Amino acid sequence: MKRDEKKYSIIIATPRFYPIVGGGENQARLVAEELIKRGNRVRVVSSRIKGTAKDEMLGSIPIHRVPSFNFKKEKGLPAILENLLYVFSLIGYGLFRLRQFDVIIFFFGLDYFSIPAFFFKLFGKKSFVRTASTFSPEIGNLRGSAFYSLRKKGYAAFDRFLAISSFIEKRFIEEGVKPERIRRMNNGVDTNKFHPLDPEQRKQMRETLGLKQESIYLLYCGHLNANKGIDFLIRSISILNDVPNNVELLVLGSGKFAQNIIEDSVKKEAKEIKSQITVDFLGQVADREKYFQTADIFILPSQSEGLPNVLIEARACGLPSIATRVSGVPDVIEEGVDGLIIDYGDEEALRKAIRKLISSSVLRKQFGEEALRKILQQYDITVVAKNFEKLFEEVIA
Numbered sequence: 001m002k003r004d005e006k007k008y009s010i011i012i013a014t015p016r017f018y019p020i021v022g023g024g025e026n027q028a029r030l031v032a033e034e035l036i037k038r039g040n041r042v043r044v045v046s047s048r049i050k051g052t053a054k055d056e057m058l059g060s061i062p063i064h065r066v067p068s069f070n071f072k073k074e075k076g077l078p079a080i081l082e083n084l085l086y087v088f089s090l091i092g093y094g095l096f097r098l099r100q101f102d103v104i105i106f107f108f109g110l111d112y113f114s115i116p117a118f119f120f121k122l123f124g125k126k127s128f129v130r131t132a133s134t135f136s137p138e139i140g141n142l143r144g145s146a147f148y149s150l151r152k153k154g155y156a157a158f159d160r161f162l163a164i165s166s167f168i169e170k171r172f173i174e175e176g177v178k179p180e181r182i183r184r185m186n187n188g189v190d191t192n193k194f195h196p197l198d199p200e201q202r203k204q205m206r207e208t209l210g211l212k213q214e215s216i217y218l219l220y221c222g223h224l225n226a227n228k229g230i231d232f233l234i235r236s237i238s239i240l241n242d243v244p245n246n247v248e249l250l251v252l253g254s255g256k257f258a259q260n261i262i263e264d265s266v267k268k269e270a271k272e273i274k275s276q277i278t279v280d281f282l283g284q285v286a287d288r289e290k291y292f293q294t295a296d297i298f299i300l301p302s303q304s305e306g307l308p309n310v311l312i313e314a315r316a317c318g319l320p321s322i323a324t325r326v327s328g329v330p331d332v333i334e335e336g337v338d339g340l341i342i343d344y345g346d347e348e349a350l351r352k353a354i355r356k357l358i359s360s361s362v363l364r365k366q367f368g369e370e371a372l373r374k375i376l377q378q379y380d381i382t383v384v385a386k387n388f389e390k391l392f393e394e395v396i397a
Contacts, residue, residue, distance in 0.1 A: 008392045009041040009100060013116070014107040015086045017046035018058055022223075023187075023309045024132060028107050030188050032061045034385035043101075045093055047086050066093060083112045091116045098123050102396055105130060105388075106158075114154030121157050126395045130162035130185060132306020132327075159395045164307040165328030183391060187307045188381030189316045196318035196372065197293045205294045214246055216358055218277070219295035219319070221252040221288055221310045222302070224263035228253075229301035229324065229344060234266050236301075236350040238273035243358055250295065251281045252288055292317035296364060297357045302326055303344050315339075316375045320367035322353045332379075338370035 014028045032042045037060070048054065048065035056063050066089030071078035094104070094116065103126045106113040117127040155161075161177050162185040163169035172182050197205060206213055218237075222228040230251070237249060254263060270279040285291065288310075292298070298314035300323035307328035314321055315332070323329045324344040333339035340356065342349040357364055377383070 006389065006393060007039045007041075008102045008389070008396065010035060010043075010392075011094065011101045011104040012042060012044045012107065013090055013104055013113070014044065015047045015083065016108065017044055017063065019052070020049075023306065024108055026309050027187050029058070029061065030190060030381050031105075031385065031388065033059065034188070034381045035388060036060045038385055038389070040389075041101075045090055047082070064093060066090060087112045087115050091119050094120060094125075098125070102126065103128065103392055105162075107131070114157045117157035118154065126159045126392075127157065128160045128162055128391065129158045130164065132164060132168065160391060162391075165331045167327045167331075168306070185387060185391075186379050186384055187309055187312055188384035189309070189312045189375060189379050191316050191376065191380050194289050194292060194313045194316035196368070202294055205290055209290060209294060211294060212246070212248075216244065216247045216297070217295040218247065218249045218297050218299055218354065219252070219291055219314070220249065220299055220301070221291070221314070222300075222308075223253055223261075224251075224266060225261050227302065227304050229303050230266050231262055231269070232303070232345060232347070233299060233301040233350070234269050234273065234279070236347040237275050237277045237279075237354070238269070240275045240277055240351050240354065243276055243355060245276050247277045247358060249277055249279045250291060251279060252283075252285050252291060254284050289313065289317065292319050295319060297322065297354070299350075299354075300324065300329070301344070301350065305329065307332070312375060312379050315368075315371035316379070318368035318372045320357055320364045320371065322350065322357065332374075333371075334374075338367050338374060340367075 012028055012032050014025065016022070017025050017028060028044065032044055035042050042061065044061055044063045046063060046065050047068035049068060049070060052065055054065055066086060069082050069085055071082055104120060106117065106127065106129045108131060113129055117129070120127060155177055161172050161182045163172055163182055164185060164187055169182055169184065173179060203213060211217065220230060220233060222230070224230050267281055273279070292314045298311070298319045298321040300308055300311050300321065302308065302324050303326070305326045305328065311321060311323055311329065311332055321333065321339040323333055323339065323341055325341050326344060329341060333341055335341045340353040342353055
């Protein structure tokens with residue numbers, strides 16, 4: 001097909017997409033929007049869930065949804081069948097549109113995508129795989145088996161492996177991927193949406209949100225499930241009595257679209273804490289950037305992560321952060337320079353970090369400014385989209 005110089009036709013293959021709004025889904029949307037804005041042709045191919053149309057537009061993004069079983073259980077055999085149906089539906093979709101795309105970007109894992117990647121490779125199509133984890137649980141449990149060895153041979157189908165963190169890059173290499181086929185690709189953030197406010201704007205935004213001007217706000221944003229560590233955070237502040245009485249924790253998010261939901265138990269525990277810190281559960285919010293722009297400290301207490309979008313978004317708003325030492329977090333935060341890193345489960349370390357930032361507005365300002373500088377240089381979605389185009393140019397003749 002003909003195309004303008006250095007502009008490409010792209011399929012973004014992601015089994016899960018809007019209205020599911022997790023981290024990977026959000027990144028697929030941001031990448032698609034920015035590549036389209038830059039003149040590329042992009043189509044998202046996702047699984048069809050209840051209430052969605054086969055073909056629809058999400059802003060500037062055209063979406064095609066392939067058949068789905070929509071099992072309620074997301075593990076074991078149902079997960080395998082769901083993924084296989086998506087894979088072969090994707091192959092069928094691409095087969096009749098071979099002249100309409102140059103490259104396919106696979107989001108969410110390696111295990112099944114090597115099948116369509118191999119198929120499209122036969123027709124000269126290039127493929128990238130971008131993942132926050134190097135294998136699905138049902139496949140990873142087969143380590144050492146003949147099937148697992150066959151699965152690793154399928155990696156030859158991918159032209160490049162996109163590592164969102166040094167942790168994932170290391171895991172790719174451990175899985176047998178040659179380093180020269182790996183490229184770092186950060187998560188991106190829309191800095192037109194997520195950005196700091198000046199003092200007067202911040203004051204007005206607090207009024208709009210019904211927040212107190214004199215309070216110091218800690219902020220959590222994420223699913224209310226075990227992996228996100230919200231229970232660890234509530235336990236840590238439950239005996240935090242040596243702080244001013246104007247400190248409050250705002251909790252954004254719910255258990256919707258999440259596994260291992262602990263929403264009810266953490267809400268009950270929050271009511272019983274004997275801390276000076278009050279806790280306010282605000283549920284799902286459509287405009288979380290307003291809270292990032294008006295809070296004082298962001299806390300990411302996760303047990304596991306890839307490269308957390310909310311951490312990047314908070315830092316883009318100039319918000320100092322405390323986060324656990326998981327996966328891509330050490331790539332984002334430089335300890336003691338633009339944030340604080342603790343070990344998951346270390347309640348005293350988290351209390352110490354909270355005390356440190358609560359007690360110094362100067363340190364909060366220093367961390368926030370340095371975090372914003374790093375975001376603009378490495379994580380702005382325009383920077384990420386340009387890096388994608390460089391990859392396209394690298395692999396497409």
